[in-house]
Amino acid sequence: MTASFPVRDYDLAATLTSGQAFRWKRCGDAWQGIISGRWVELRQEAGAIVARAAEAQRDWNWLRHYLQIDVDLEKVLGTFPNDDAMRASVTACRGLRLLRQDPWECLASFILSSTKQIVQIQQIVRALCECFGSRVAVPAAHEAQYAFPTPEQVASAAERDLRACKMGFRAPNLLATARIVAAGEVDLARLAEQDCETARTALVQFPGVGEKIANCVLLFAYGFQDAFPVDVWVRKALLHLYFPRRRPSVQRLERFIRTYFGPNSGYAQQYLFHYMRTQMPRTRKKAVEKRRRKAAQ
DNA sequence: CACCAGGGTACCT
DNA sequence: AGGTACCATGGT
Numbered sequence: 001m002t003a004s005f006p007v008r009d010y011d012l013a014a015t016l017t018s019g020q021a022f023r024w025k026r027c028g029d030a031w032q033g034i035i036s037g038r039w040v041e042l043r044q045e046a047g048a049i050v051a052r053a054a055e056a057q058r059d060w061n062w063l064r065h066y067l068q069i070d071v072d073l074e075k076v077l078g079t080f081p082n083d084d085a086m087r088a089s090v091t092a093c094r095g096l097r098l099l100r101q102d103p104w105e106c107l108a109s110f111i112l113s114s115t116k117q118i119v120q121i122q123q124i125v126r127a128l129c130e131c132f133g134s135r136v137a138v139p140a141a142h143e144a145q146y147a148f149p150t151p152e153q154v155a156s157a158a159e160r161d162l163r164a165c166k167m168g169f170r171a172p173n174l175l176a177t178a179r180i181v182a183a184g185e186v187d188l189a190r191l192a193e194q195d196c197e198t199a200r201t202a203l204v205q206f207p208g209v210g211e212k213i214a215n216c217v218l219l220f221a222y223g224f225q226d227a228f229p230v231d232v233w234v235r236k237a238l239l240h241l242y243f244p245r246r247r248p249s250v251q252r253l254e255r256f257i258r259t260y261f262g263p264n265s266g267y268a269q270q271y272l273f274h275y276m277r278t279q280m281p282r283t284r285k286k287a288v289e290k291r292r293r294k295a296a297q
Numbered sequence: 298c299a300c301c302a303g304g305g306t307a308c309c310t
Numbered sequence: 311a312g313g314t315a316c317c318a319t320g321g322t
Contacts, residue, residue: 019303114304117321121303124319168318173305210305231303250312273303 002052003060004045009073011095012044018274019118020099020220022109022125023148034129035066036102037147039138054137068100076225079262085241086268089275096274098267099220103188104181105148106221107206110213111174112167120166127165132157154178173208180206196224219266227266228257233276234269 016024016031024033030043039054040063051063064070073095080086112128113121125148132153133146154162155178162171180186186206191199196218203214211230218227230238230253238253248256261268 110303113302115302115317116304116319117302119302119322120320163318166319169316170304170318208305212304216303229303232301233303277303 001054001056002050003057003063005049005051005060005064005067005069006047007049007069008047009095010044010049010067010069010097011093012042012049014093014096014274015067015099016042018093018096018270019277020216020270021101022118022122023129034136034145034147036062037134037136038062039136039142039145052139054139054142065100068097071097073097076264076267079264080268080271081260081262085237085272088279089268089271092275092279093271096271098223098225098270100223101221102148103191103217103221104151107177107188107203107209107213107217108148108154108174110216111177111206111208112170113213113216114170114208124165124167128154128162128167131161131165151178151181155182170208173206177206177208192222196222196227199224200227215266219270225264225266228261228269229266230257230269231273234273237272237276 012031013026016033021033024031027041030041032039032041034040041052043050043052049067049069051060077090077094080090108128109121109125112124116124129146129148132149134149134153136145136147138145154174157175157178159171159175162175165171167174181188186202191202194202199222200211200214200218203209203217204211209217213229215227215229218224219229238257239248242256242260243253257265
């Protein structure tokens with residue numbers, strides 16, 4: 001029940017902590033998570049990712065697909081614009097990958113993400129899974145683990161019980177979305193066959209889903225690598241790096257995003273996002289430190 | 298202890 | 311089209 005996948009240019013830690021998936025837990029030098037109801041432990045070794053599952057596997061294609069093992073990262077990075085900010089981002093977190101997640105889990109998770117820090121999203125999702133998800137097989141002597149609850153499981157929950165997972169005003173949005181999916185009014189699997197624009201139009205129909213969350217699902221679940229989610233971090237980065245002391249209109253900014261970052265703009269966005277989140281706090285701390293020293297004199 | 302967080306929406310000018 | 315308040319909650 002273990003398998004080894006030769007990889008190069010794969011930074012597992014950066015990938016699993018970059019705010020695209022919310023259920024991975026670091027255990028020493030390994031990562032434990034649940035993919036489509038299967039418990040799995042991942043470990044990065046020299047030139048390979050080693051996986052361990054709770055049960056014997058007929059094949060590991062589900063994991064290869066989730067991790068996007070076969071993507072040629074070099075080729076993707078080659079399409080990024082060659083500017084200071086992108087070079088710094090790629091240097092800082094080279095090996096960061098986009099996962100290919102289950103659409104329902106991704107959609108539900110990002111409905112829960114609005115104005116929440118990643119740490120809090122992780123907590124809410126964990127509570128949701130423990131309250132409403134089915135138990136999954138785990139290795140002996142491991143604590144119980146739960147699958148992400150199906151649309152049906154969420155749809156049959158009471159809003160009060162969802163709110164108990166600390167999701168606040170997002171509860172009615174998740175519940176209504178789950179009901180639409182469970183009723184078969186929208187087929188999430190079939191959206192994968194549509195083009196990006198069509199799928200986006202369908203996604204923003206769900207309550208609590210606007211352009212940003214739709215783009216997250218398009219990018220992280222459906223693999224549209226030019227879907228470009230703009231959250232507060234990315235907005236700050238774009239304005240600061242590419243429009244210093246200017247105030248581009250929404251239209252202007254959207255046009256810039258569409259035309260500047262190339263066919264893998266969503267991938268580039270993820271590098272900018274992770275770079276901002278991991279490197280900027282350090283420089284900010286440094287700035288605070290500098291100010292404090294100056295004040296002390 | 299304010300401030301802010303991988304936003305969306307209704308409602309205002 | 312472009313601003314604003316509000317939604318609920320807890321990390322930093």
